Amino acid sequence: MTQGHDYVEIGGVKWATMNVGASTVYDTGLYFQWGDTKGYTREQFGTKRGQKHFDWYDYKWIEDEKLVPTKYNEDDEKTVIDPEDDAVHAAWGGDWCMPTMFHFWKLEDASNIRKVKDYERSGVNGLLFTDKENSSKKLFFPASGLAIMDIVLDENVSTYLWGNTLCPDMYPHYAEYVYFKSERIYWSSSTNRYLGMPCRGVLFD
DSSP states (O other), X not given: OBTTBOEEEETTEEEEEEETXXXXXXXXXXXXXXXXOOOBOGGGBSSSTTSBOBSGGGOTTOOSTTOOOSSSSTTTOOOBXXXXXXXXXXXXXXXXXXXXXXXXXXXXXXEEEEEESSGGGSSXXXXXXXXSSOTTOEEEEEOOOEEEBTEEXXXXXXXXXXXXXXXXXXXXXXXXXXXXXXXXXXXXXOEETTSBBOOEEEEOO
């Protein structure tokens, strides 16, 4: 345990056993827009005042109708998230941070991956990563789905997770992420920063 959070080391990377905001390994936790440290539960989604609506008009780094990001843009040329905007680091502190695409690649390379239904009779589907060299090391990723506007797509079907970097080919509106649907990681390079996804922490060495 580090800074109060359990981890499992697979492929040389120390992964948190739960998403940010989760109370058990079965929980999705909170949904975050890329670059915003404020996370939301399903109950906080909606179109009423004070509720979260996952679109450009309800995004931290948009201030006008031109929909040009005010940070991580062509002026500041930032492509990697700053610690103060990293949802994992902001929540947990210490050496915790959002993963890079390389971290995800190392996890996939070092694991046997299995699609699981009703994991440990929790009613939750997801993917289970088991270390190829040590079967006692396991990580479960619940099928969180993807938050857009005030709904969640693919809930209990697919897992979506943010990476810590913007997509260079579609800069600055798109950020890198991965999703798990079957026994593999899908390397979908980018999507709109305003969408809502969980965050899973890694320890920076």
